[in-house]
Each structure stands twice: as structure tokens, then as C-alpha cells.
Amino acid sequence: MADVDLNLLDALDVLLAESSVTAAARRLGLSASAMSRTLARLRDATGDPLLVRAGRGLVPTPRAAELRDRVQTLARDARAILQPQPAHLDVASLTRTFTIRASEAFLDLLAAPVVEAVLRTAHGVRLRFVPKTSKDAAPLRDGSVDLEIGVRGTDAPEIRTRFLFADRLVGVVREGHPLLAGDGPTPYRLATCDHVVASRNDNGLDPIEHALAQLDLGRMVRVVVPGYPDAMRIARGSELVAFVPRSCLGHALPPKHGAPRGLATFEAPFALPEFKIVAIWHPRMDADPAHRWLRDLITGICRKAYPKA
Structure with a gap:
């Protein structure tokens, strides 16, 4: 488009609105002669006279009348695109769908407060949560995912992150489990128990197995499940031991200790x-006011509700 001057679009919009070279020049801050030269350029570009003399004024040609509404829309859109985004975001009038790829810890603990805050402040915003089945950065790069919540696993150098909260693994068993009797869990007693683990498809040694190996101990894994909620359900109804992120215990977690009913x-x-x-996102979203608002909202909720696991 090296031969297209977008300034002509704005000039054409004003000329067709005013049907007067003098009035158009006044609106654009140009001299009448400069505006006349611009009209000549527009005639050359469109191959149409656009405005023709009728008595002491000008009237649009059929082609100009046909273009008027389209030109007005194009000029408005071009001005909106080719200028900085406003510093102030009107959240109440925002209409947008955000796709969030989230870990189970986030969904169990903080998805509900985030949804409630969004519904309260931005009625036109829709949240679409998708499971975090991998740590591939491709969905962030291609825009199919707007924001990811969880442990950073990608080595994509351009990806941006912001700390939300610290988490750690805790043991989960059914109420009354023998492991809790007497002096409670010891490395040896833990190693003699059967375990249920959530398969995360991650690389690297499991931290529980690593800690036990340091003590020349191991563990017997009897069941492997897709996610931490599955592990907790099985632990609740069996003698198996599970280790899950503390945040996965969700809002049922009492202030000091405890777990959901039955655990x-x-x-x-x-x-x-x-x-x-x-929080993980692609740098192309850095300057987007709506995305920045969502990042700030989630960060605030996480740090207030769960400052430290």
C-alpha cells in the first residue's frame, strides 16, 4: 500500500460531510488552496469528481453519495486503530472473552472469587477456563489462550510471568487413617504405605520420591490418576496416601489446618x-488495557486470599 495515503481518507470523510472545500479546510486546519489540492488528489485516486459545482455550492456525485457512509466508518476505524490506546479502561462497558488455561490449584482455590469479581465489575466479560494439560507455549503465542495460571514450565524466552502465590505439597489421607496414629507420619511409616499419585506428565523426579530416596527409602504407588482432585477422592475412600498442593484443598481449608470433609x-x-x-502471558498482550486489568485483578485476589501456602 505504498501508493495509498490514509490522510486522504480523513479528508474525503470531511469533504463529503461538509460538501464545501472552505468548511472542510476549516475543520482540518488547512488553507482553502491546500484543501482544493487534496480534493484534486482524491479525484485522481478515485477516478470520480466526487463534488461538483451546483450554483454557488458543491454537491456529491452518485459515487460520492454511495461512499459517504463507508468512508465515515473507515475513517473512524482508522483513527481508532492508529492512535495510542486510552490510559483509562472503562471496565463496565468492556465486552470481551478471555481464555484462561489454569492449574487445578487455581481452579479449586481462586476461580470462584475471580469469577465473582469479574461479574461484579465487568458484565460484558466472559471467562473461559480450559485445563492445563501441558506447558506448551504455543497457545499463548497463537492467541488461543490469553492467560495461563500455574507453575511455569515453558522455556520460551519471550513469555512474561508474574508471581501470584507460593504453594507446597501436603499429605492427604482419610480421617482416622493409621498413619496419623501415635507419633504421626515418619519417613519409614510413609514409605510402608500405599500411595495414589496424580500424573502431571512433567519431567524430573517427583519431590516425594526424591526426599525418600535421600533416606534410602521408596514408596509403593498403587494408583495413578489424571489430577489432584481425583487423588483426594481416592484417598478419602481408601487407605491410600496422596500428596497434593495445599492450595488444592480449596476454600474448605480451615484457617490453621484441616481438609475437606472426610480428609x-x-x-x-x-x-x-x-x-x-x-500468571503467564505472551508479551504481545503487555500493552492491552483489558488484559492488564485482568492480570491485576487476578494478582490482587491471589495475594489477598492466599499470600503464602
Whole structure:
């Protein structure tokens, strides 16, 4: 489009609205002669006279009358596109769908407060949550996912992240489980139990197995399930032991300790590393006011509701 001057679009919009070279020049801050030269360029570009003399004024040709509404829309859209986005976002009038790829920890703990906050402040915003089945950055790059919540796993160098909260693994068993009797869990007693684990399809050694291996111990995995909620359901109805992120216990977690009804939690009898839950997005969304609003909203809710696991 090297031969297209978008300034002509704005000039044509004003000329067709005013049907007067003098009035159009006044609106655009040009001299009458400069406006006349612009009209000549428009005639050359369109191959149509556009405005012709009728008595002491000008009237549009049929072609100009046909173009008037289209030109007005195009000029308005071009002005909206080719200018900085407004610093202030009118959230109440925002109409948008955000696709969020989220970890189970986020969905169990904070999805409901986020949805409630969005519905309260932005009635035109729709949230679409999709499961985090992998850590591939491709959906962020191609725009099929707007924001991801979880542990960063991609090595894509351009991806942006923001810390939300720290999490850690805790043990989960049914209420009254023998492991909790007496002095409670020890590494040896934990190793003698049967376990249910959530398969995350991640690379690297499981932190529980790593900690036990350091003590020359191992564990017997009897059941492998797709996710942490599945592991908790099986632990509730069996003798199996599960380890899940503390955040997966959700809003049923009492202030100090405990677990959803029918479950009991315990701290591992060895040190386990914390892991960071972060918001992840592609840098092309950095400057988008609506995306920035969503990031800030989620960050605020996470840090207020769950400052530290």
C-alpha cells in the first residue's frame, strides 16, 4: 500500500460531510488552496469528481453519495486503530472473552472469587477456563489462550510471568487413617504405605520420591490418576496416601489446618521445596488495557486470599 495515503481518507470523510472545500479546510486546519489540492488528489485516486459545482455550492456525485457512509466508518476505524490506546479502561462497558488455561490449584482455590469479581465489575466479560494439560507455549503465542495460571514450565524466552502465590505439597489421607496414629507420619511409616499419585506428565523426579530416596527409602504407588482432585477422592475412600498442593484443598481449608470433609492433612516428615504459582502471558498482550486489568485483578485476589501456602 505504498501508493495509498490514509490522510486522504480523513479528508474525503470531511469533504463529503461538509460538501464545501472552505468548511472542510476549516475543520482540518488547512488553507482553502491546500484543501482544493487534496480534493484534486482524491479525484485522481478515485477516478470520480466526487463534488461538483451546483450554483454557488458543491454537491456529491452518485459515487460520492454511495461512499459517504463507508468512508465515515473507515475513517473512524482508522483513527481508532492508529492512535495510542486510552490510559483509562472503562471496565463496565468492556465486552470481551478471555481464555484462561489454569492449574487445578487455581481452579479449586481462586476461580470462584475471580469469577465473582469479574461479574461484579465487568458484565460484558466472559471467562473461559480450559485445563492445563501441558506447558506448551504455543497457545499463548497463537492467541488461543490469553492467560495461563500455574507453575511455569515453558522455556520460551519471550513469555512474561508474574508471581501470584507460593504453594507446597501436603499429605492427604482419610480421617482416622493409621498413619496419623501415635507419633504421626515418619519417613519409614510413609514409605510402608500405599500411595495414589496424580500424573502431571512433567519431567524430573517427583519431590516425594526424591526426599525418600535421600533416606534410602521408596514408596509403593498403587494408583495413578489424571489430577489432584481425583487423588483426594481416592484417598478419602481408601487407605491410600496422596500428596497434593495445599492450595488444592480449596476454600474448605480451615484457617490453621484441616481438609475437606472426610480428609485429614499432614505435613511431610521431611523438607519439601515450595513452588511458585504464576500468571503467564505472551508479551504481545503487555500493552492491552483489558488484559492488564485482568492480570491485576487476578494478582490482587491471589495475594489477598492466599499470600503464602
